[in-house]
Amino acid sequence: MAYRKDKLEEMIRRLISELIIRELKDPRIGFTTITKVELNKDYSDAKVGVSVLGTPREIRKTLEGLRSASGFIQHYIGKNMRLRHVPKINFTLDSSIAEGVRMVGLIDNLEYSAEDGDDEELPESEE
Helix, strand or coil: CHHHHHHHHHHHHHHHHHHHHHCCCCCCCCEEEEEEEEECCCCCEEEEEEEEECCHHHHHHHHHHHHHCHHHHHHHHHHHHCCCCCCEEEEEECCHHHHHHHHHHHHHHHHHHHHHHHHCCCCCCCC
């Protein structure tokens, strides 16, 4: 049963990604990545994780654009997957990519500060 759910989630993620690239012409939708899709147990709701690159205002506008296009997206999914019951699409902000970029930046800063500190001699402890 979990295999079917995983397969459906991946197909929905791929379809929404393709739709955003090719069909949606809403100027509010910026640089967007569909990171994950989670279906509930009866496949009636799909929680779609969206990562957006930009300012907080651009992120808010992109989510508004995606939410306003959710009916069109549901229709597209139903037409292309031939499902009897198409899940209701709910877009949520997924900040995992932004958090990963922030972590890499922190690690890089640690490496640079460690390299800068190599020139200094450590004081010897008195025994």
